[in-house]
Amino acid sequence: MIDLYTAATPNGHKISIALEELGLEYRAHGLDLMSKEQKQTWFTNINPNGRIPAIIDRDNDDFAVFESGAILVYLAEKTGQLLPSDPKNRSKVIQWLMFQMGGVGPMMGQANVFHRYFPEKIPAAIERYQNEGRRLFEVMDSQLKDTEYLAGNAYSIADIATWPWVRIHEWSGIRIEALPNLQRWMDLIASRPACQKGIQIPPPSTLSDEERAKQIQKMVTQ
Known part of the structure; x- marks a missing residue:
């Protein structure tokens, strides 16, 4: 338990x-x-x-x-x-997990604060975090051009870590237009029953x- x-x-x-x-x-x-x-x-x-x-x-x-x-x-x-045992594939999953932990989450979190919550609108701060969030989305879109999931062709904890953040991109004011691979991945993860229940x-x-x-x-x- x-x-x-x-x-x-x-x-x-x-x-x-x-x-x-x-x-x-x-x-x-x-x-x-x-x-x-x-x-x-x-x-x-x-x-x-x-x-x-x-x-x-x-x-x-x-x-x-x-x-x-x-x-x-x-x-x-x-x-x-959800985490491979062989060293190379395990490392790939950990790398993309750290990409979320150190990049996607913190940048989108700051975008949320300045776009939604901060009492004073600071355009430079909003633009900074939204632009960085978009850049990280573009990195994922490029990666997903050749792989089904973030760390390769197997679903992993890297996808689980990242999807709950990317799915709220509108709340952060970050656009996903012209990112077809990212959108395909988002739909793929969203179709999983465990994801639907987990949220x-x-x-x-x-x-x-x-x-x-x-x-x-x-x-x-x-």
Whole structure:
């Protein structure tokens, strides 16, 4: 049994998707980020950084794992799935996983902040992060010209890590026009039942986009 501590965000969805893909038994615990539940002591004992997602593997001496990329690697190694065992192909998957962790996620996250949440509109900052997000999309589109998935022709944790971010490109104000390979990949991943279920865990917010933006803006500026 895996206990998953999560929220309806791209980073949270990575892990619920992976758990669904791997067929692991788990319990999802949704944290209220707006009330800063993730900063409470009980949770920082699991993840000292006070961020979701985190897991506790009850079948492995209650072993706790935090950081979404580290969780994906842990689950893949636990099951022997979604991460090749041969060194070269394993390295390719890890490289594209790090591409998401160090590039796609942070750049889109900053685009979200300045495009949606920051109380003062700073055009130069918005343009910087949207342009960098688009550049990273172009890198993926070029890679996907010759491969079905990001790290080759096998679905992996690199795809699971990246898709939840790319699927919300409109929220970040980043266009995907003229990126046919990226769009093909997005549709391919979106058709997977585990992905469709994973993005519903925990249930998405019922707030409108405007209400959600105002709520997050309040959290960002506190």
